[in-house]
Amino acid sequence: HSLWDPHYIHSYTFYHLFVLSPLSTPSITPLMGSPMGLSCAGQFRCGSSPKCIRPSSQCDGEVHCDNGEDELGCVRLSGRSSVLQVQRGGVWKTVCSEGWNNWLGVSACKQLGYSRFCGSRPKYHTRIVGGNISKPGQFPWQVSLHFNSEHLCGGSIITSRWVLTAAHCVYGFAFPSMWAVLVGLTEQPVHGAQSLAVEQIIYHAHYRSNRLDYDIALMKLATPLAFNGIGPICLPNYGEEFEEGTVCWISGWGATEDEGEASVVLRSARVPLISTKTCNQPDVYQGFISSWMICAGYLEGGTDSCQGDSGGPLAYEDSSVWKLVGATSWGNGCALRNKPGVYTRITQALSWIRQQMETLAFMFTCRRRLDIQSTSKLSVHLQSSQCFG
Numbered sequence: 305h306s307l308w309d310p311h312y313i314h315s316y317t318f319y320h321l322f323v324l325s326p327l328s329t330p331s332i333t334p335l336m337g338s339p340m341g342l343s344c345a346g347q348f349r350c351g352s353s354p355k356c357i358r359p360s361s362q363c364d365g366e367v368h369c370d371n372g373e374d375e376l377g378c379v380r381l382s383g384r385s386s387v388l389q390v391q392r393g394g395v396w397k398t399v400c401s402e403g404w405n406n407w408l409g410v411s412a413c414k415q416l417g418y419s420r421f422c423g424s425r426p427k428y429h430t431r432i433v434g435g436n437i438s439k440p441g442q443f444p445w446q447v448s449l450h451f452n453s454e455h456l457c458g459g460s461i462i463t464s465r466w467v468l469t470a471a472h473c474v475y476g477f478a479f480p481s482m483w484a485v486l487v488g489l490t491e492q493p494v495h496g497a498q499s500l501a502v503e504q505i506i507y508h509a510h511y512r513s514n515r516l517d518y519d520i521a522l523m524k525l526a527t528p529l530a531f532n533g534i535g536p537i538c539l540p541n542y543g544e545e546f547e548e549g550t551v552c553w554i555s556g557w558g559a560t561e562d563e564g565e566a567s568v569v570l571r572s573a574r575v576p577l578i579s580t581k582t583c584n585q586p587d588v589y590q591g592f593i594s595s596w597m598i599c600a601g602y603l604e605g606g607t608d609s610c611q612g613d614s615g616g617p618l619a620y621e622d623s624s625v626w627k628l629v630g631a632t633s634w635g636n637g638c639a640l641r642n643k644p645g646v647y648t649r650i651t652q653a654l655s656w657i658r659q660q661m662e663t664l665a666f667m668f669t670c671r672r673r674l675d676i677q678s679t680s681k682l683s684v685h686l687q688s689s690q691c692f693g
């Protein structure tokens with residue numbers, strides 16, 4: 305069983321893991337004193353910058369501070385019965401209680417990471433190996449990950465700052481400065497596509513190049529994406545099951561035949577999901593399919609993802625909302641009989657994804673806050689213990 309993409313990238317034995325331990329619920333603590341001489345009277349001060357924002361801009365689901373501190377610590381569990389509460393304008397409101405309205409519901413969902421603005425695209429009246437050429441905007445979440453200015457892998461936009469891909473794309477190569485995320489393009493090489501710098505790369509701590517599990521990674525963009533013509537795909541819900549035979553779409557610039565050249569144009573294909581039971585049969589993948597994997601494609605062969613498609617989306621349209629079911633991971637050859645594509649099962653990775661995004665955002669805020677603290681000669685240990693303890 306071979307992983308997609310050049311294997312030489314795994315020959316490095318450089319362990320560049322940035323493993324973060326789970327932290328308790330982040331909370332905003334105003335800076336003690338005002339190191340920059342700004343009081344922000346009656347306003348909310350962004351921890352990492354001298355910026356002040358209106359109190360109503362705190363916890364409204366939109367980022368106003370440069371590092372998003374205004375949108376941290378907006379959700380909590382309260383009381384003995386652990387009711388879910390959401391902060392709005394400095395007041396905690398209990399979910400679904402009296403006075404709860406649609407606006408608060410949408411705002412709460414945004415806080416919890418469920419943006420209603422994911423997974424939509426313009427209407428198409430249409431349809432890799434055996435796949436069709438895609439039109440601009442057909443897969444607005446699809447990105448091309450360039451390493452040293454060359455397409456290496458695919459990925460999916462999941463928020464304005466995060467791109468999801470496969471761990472085997474970045475393993476041993478998690479150097480942000482060598483990567484660029486290209487968005488809004490259908491043809492390679494690139495003409496006028498938006499290219500974004502990468503601030504941080506994280507892959508699952510349990511991923512190893514000689515194994516197939518935990519094949520998931522996240523790239524944090526150095527600057528947020530503007531969603532014009534491009535947009536995020538929705539993550540599936542916790543515990544959401546996708547049944548055998550559910551028709552999904554794969555897309556990418558991967559090879560159109562095994563060991564072939566990468567495709568110039570973005571290709572896509574319809575692939576039905578295959579149950580783990582079927583995929584683990586002796587003549588298919590003989591028990592190699594774990595809970596971290598999901599199979600899709602045709603046992604008769606002919607249509608499949610291939611080298612260069614790695615990390616890209618396996619997407620499902622659920623009542624006109626597109627959800628990310630999988631990330632292209634591995635396969636035996638491409639489009640061979642009884643060797644369908646295998647994808648990282650996103651529902652299995654949800655906790656990990658949420659944890660990385662929340663923790664990293666929080667750590668960054670803390671680090672910035674500590675920098676400010678140390679220059680102002682205020683005691684650091686309190687902030688330290690709050691951030692890292």
Ligand SMILES: [Ca+2]
Nearest residue numbers: 361366368374
């Ligand atoms: Ca805000």
